[in-house]
Amino acid sequence: MLLRVFTALFFSLALPLGLGAQGVPSPLSHFGFEMGEDRKLADWVQLTVYFERVARASSRVTLDTLGPSTRGRPLVMLTITSPENHARLEELRAIQKRLSDPRTIGGEAELSRLLDRGKTVVLMTHGIHATEVGGSQMAARLLHRLATSNDERVREILDNVILLNIPSLNPDGLQWVVDWYRRWVGTRYEAAPLPWLYHHYTGHDNNRDWYAFTQVETQLAVRKAHNVWHPHILHDIHQMGSMGARVFFPPFIDPYEQNVDPGLIAGVNQLGAYMAAELTAQGKRGVVIHDRYDAFTPARAYPHYHGGVRILSETASARVATPVRISQDDLRASRGMDVTTPSWNFPWPWEGGVWGLPDIVDYMEAGALALLTNGARNRRYWLENAFHVNRRAVEGWDKWPRAWVIPAGQENRAGLAYVLRILTTGAVEVHRAQEPFRAGGRSFPAGSYVVPMRQPFASFAQAMLEIQRYPDLREYPGGPPIRPYDVTAHTLGLLMDVEYHPVAEAVNVPLSAPIDIPDWEFRLPGALQGEGAPRIGIYKSWQEPMEAGWTRWTFDQHGLAYDTIRDERMRRGDLGRDYDVILFQSQSPGSIRDGFREGVVPPDYAGGLGDAGVRALRSFVRNGGRIVAVEEASDFVMEVLELGLSNAVERLPPDRFFIPGSILRVDLQEDHPLNRGRKSSTPAWFWQGSRAFDVLDPRIEVVARFGGGDPLLSGWLLGAQYLAGRAAVVQARVGEGSVVLFGFQPDYRGQTVATWPLLFNALAGAP
Ligand SMILES: [Zn+2]
Numbered sequence: 001m002l003l004r005v006f007t008a009l010f011f012s013l014a015l016p017l018g019l020g021a022q023g024v025p026s027p028l029s030h031f032g033f034e035m036g037e038d039r040k041l042a043d044w045v046q047l048t049v050y051f052e053r054v055a056r057a058s059s060r061v062t063l064d065t066l067g068p069s070t071r072g073r074p075l076v077m078l079t080i081t082s083p084e085n086h087a088r089l090e091e092l093r094a095i096q097k098r099l100s101d102p103r104t105i106g107g108e109a110e111l112s113r114l115l116d117r118g119k120t121v122v123l124m125t126h127g128i129h130a131t132e133v134g135g136s137q138m139a140a141r142l143l144h145r146l147a148t149s150n151d152e153r154v155r156e157i158l159d160n161v162i163l164l165n166i167p168s169l170n171p172d173g174l175q176w177v178v179d180w181y182r183r184w185v186g187t188r189y190e191a192a193p194l195p196w197l198y199h200h201y202t203g204h205d206n207n208r209d210w211y212a213f214t215q216v217e218t219q220l221a222v223r224k225a226h227n228v229w230h231p232h233i234l235h236d237i238h239q240m241g242s243m244g245a246r247v248f249f250p251p252f253i254d255p256y257e258q259n260v261d262p263g264l265i266a267g268v269n270q271l272g273a274y275m276a277a278e279l280t281a282q283g284k285r286g287v288v289i290h291d292r293y294d295a296f297t298p299a300r301a302y303p304h305y306h307g308g309v310r311i312l313s314e315t316a317s318a319r320v321a322t323p324v325r326i327s328q329d330d331l332r333a334s335r336g337m338d339v340t341t342p343s344w345n346f347p348w349p350w351e352g353g354v355w356g357l358p359d360i361v362d363y364m365e366a367g368a369l370a371l372l373t374n375g376a377r378n379r380r381y382w383l384e385n386a387f388h389v390n391r392r393a394v395e396g397w398d399k400w401p402r403a404w405v406i407p408a409g410q411e412n413r414a415g416l417a418y419v420l421r422i423l424t425t426g427a428v429e430v431h432r433a434q435e436p437f438r439a440g441g442r443s444f445p446a447g448s449y450v451v452p453m454r455q456p457f458a459s460f461a462q463a464m465l466e467i468q469r470y471p472d473l474r475e476y477p478g479g480p481p482i483r484p485y486d487v488t489a490h491t492l493g494l495l496m497d498v499e500y501h502p503v504a505e506a507v508n509v510p511l512s513a514p515i516d517i518p519d520w521e522f523r524l525p526g527a528l529q530g531e532g533a534p535r536i537g538i539y540k541s542w543q544e545p546m547e548a549g550w551t552r553w554t555f556d557q558h559g560l561a562y563d564t565i566r567d568e569r570m571r572r573g574d575l576g577r578d579y580d581v582i583l584f585q586s587q588s589p590g591s592i593r594d595g596f597r598e599g600v601v602p603p604d605y606a607g608g609l610g611d612a613g614v615r616a617l618r619s620f621v622r623n624g625g626r627i628v629a630v631e632e633a634s635d636f637v638m639e640v641l642e643l644g645l646s647n648a649v650e651r652l653p654p655d656r657f658f659i660p661g662s663i664l665r666v667d668l669q670e671d672h673p674l675n676r677g678r679k680s681s682t683p684a685w686f687w688q689g690s691r692a693f694d695v696l697d698p699r700i701e702v703v704a705r706f707g708g709g710d711p712l713l714s715g716w717l718l719g720a721q722y723l724a725g726r727a728a729v730v731q732a733r734v735g736e737g738s739v740v741l742f743g744f745q746p747d748y749r750g751q752t753v754a755t756w757p758l759l760f761n762a763l764a765g766a767p
């Protein structure tokens with residue numbers, strides 16, 4: 001304590017005298033423990049104070065607040081480079097801007113001058129998944145090293161690299177996880193799971209937001225770091241499970257999304273392999289490359305469409321900050337390696353033993369330093385590579401059209417604004433046609449939106465607008481499909497129900513300057529507007545699924561009123577007094593009914609609806625209430641209300657039926673009130689949690705069916721015949737009340753504008 005008081009006093013005196021780097025506080029003096037001690041975690045308040053103190057004391061470091069997080073905490077970025085580079089930071093940023101847009105460079109002499117003077121720009125992001133606690137702790141230790149060390153390696157990094165370091169992409173979650181851990185450390189609930197989503201709206205899905213840009217953390221990072229600095233390298237620092245390799249670096253496995261420039265793929269490969277080589281050289285065992293993680297979805301890889309490489313690292317976890325003991329028998333092989341046998345991509349297996357936060361932070365810091373060293377030593381390569389990527393985009397690829405045209409005057413203004421918002425936030429230039437014109441054999445009205453495809457970030461536009469044809473990858477010929485790491489479709493026009501067209505020739509019409517990022521524009525289907533909207537309750541379990549969080553986001557964006565219903569309220573009964581309709585997002589029957597087992601979490605957070613809650617729900621419906629249930633939760637409703645329905649695709653093995661996140665055509669019963677606002681069919685999202693119903697009960701009416709033939713619109717689908725014609729949305733009367741069950745996901749990650757009307761209509765009231 002005395003030391004800390006003294007340190008604070010020293011700073012208050014020393015800083016005005018400009019004593020500089022020797023006054024930089026160490027993590028030990030600030031926090032009272034080293035970063036990466038077992039059972040010790042710094043929280044967000046302590047970390048941000050530390051960053052401020054270092055930034056004030058060091059001429060190598062500045063600190064900026066990018067904006068408030070979802071729940072109002074500061075999202076901060078540290079800029080770390082030599083004092084000489086800090087003095088010319090604006091010039092260095094201007095060089096990046098020029099190199100990112102080859103159209104602005106006059107000739108070879110100017111290019112050569114820019115390449116000589118520029119620096120490698122690295123963006124490092126930590127802790128987006130808040131229970132992966134090592135990253136943000138490591139950020140403080142790395143900061144201290146870079147602010148104080150004068151060894152040759154650090155000097156080389158500071159001279160050649162501008163490091164933009166976002167020490168937490170999820171400050172809310174970090175604070176919650178640390179508070180929760182501290183509350184229970186030393187008790188039988190030490191390292192118990194956090195019983196709510198660690199991002200208010202998205203939970204773990206927060207790193208699936210790098211094209212939809214729905215969350216403020218994503219928006220701030222894209223607008224204030226990526227689009228300002230055009231980083232050559234993104235180091236995205238994560239943790240994985242405990243039982244495999246100790247750390248993963250790229251190369252990624254196939255497939256890459258097909259619009260990623262080959263120069264970036266090769267750049268990822270060399271940098272990831274270099275990091276693995278450095279750690280192995282230091283004697284760190286258990287380093288794997290080319291395993292599990294692919295690079296298909298743009299939702300996780302913003303730089304791959306903006307001239308940069310994404311280096312994902314995944315370090316093995318402990319139990320939050322509590323060490324684990326792992327025997328060799330506990331270790332588990334992965335797709336790309338046998339955990340006990342050396343191989344080309346896993347040359348030195350880990351032998352088992354104790355693994356904890358000290359190891360995690362050591363491995364992470366070694367990876368970060370290896371990445372920065374590569375960035376520093378290959379400065380010229382990184383600048384040239386990014387320039388060539390962007391120049392190829394400006395020259396256009398043969399596989400791309402010359403432009404995409406989005407007709408003006410579309411009815412679906414919410415979807416249109418969403419698509420334009422995504423493109424412009426992704427730094428794509430979108431213009432408005434100033435006159436009517438013809439292109440590609442079609443007429444377009446004045447005001448139509450034109451996306452010319454010879455521009456630096458055209459690959460982003462192409463990836464977002466075109467249809468995905470995911471490759472048919474199998475474990476072996478004729479064998480089961482290779483499961484994608486995430487999903488296989490992202491076509492905006494289908495998700496958001498917006499019309500647009502590729503045009504093969506240059507568009508010949510006067511164009512406006514590029515438009516600005518439009519605001520959200522949500523126009524609701526009539527059902528939920530105005531006075532006497534139904535009283536909606538959204539069920540929130542202590543095991544809340546991410547889908548429920550996304551729906552909370554969708555409701556908040558639309559300004560819709562709703563109440564959050566917890567198990568305790570359900571069990572109390574008399575639900576009709578407070579609610580007209582209750583929504584269950586995708587959640588398994590066991591999880592809804594039983595929640596966490598006692599002993600796994602503290603007693604206040606154990607259990608689910610229980611028998612009392614189930615009885616209360618039955619009586620709610622029979623007395624006129626309405627339940628809307630999505631995907632897995634429909635199993636729960638079928639059970640408790642004894643509906644004659646089954647899931648037609650439940651027991652099919654993946655080599656016969658497999659849809660790992662795709663967009664399908666769903667045919668709608670015409671003139672049905674639940675389909676108001678939609679045409680005769682709609683694109684809809686289908687993935688692992690989705691269902692297709694066989695209806696065995698005459699009380700049940702089919703509202704929508706999966707399309708016949710091949711319903712696949714974008715992505716990957718095996719076994720179309722098992723879906724064709726099966727019920728996708730059903731409605732049933734039960735007593736005085738009713739239920740609606742969705743087989744597909746009507747609110748996929750806040751993006752499926754196409755099926756929002758169906759969800760809102762279902763919530764709006766009795767048939
Ligand atoms: Zn993660």
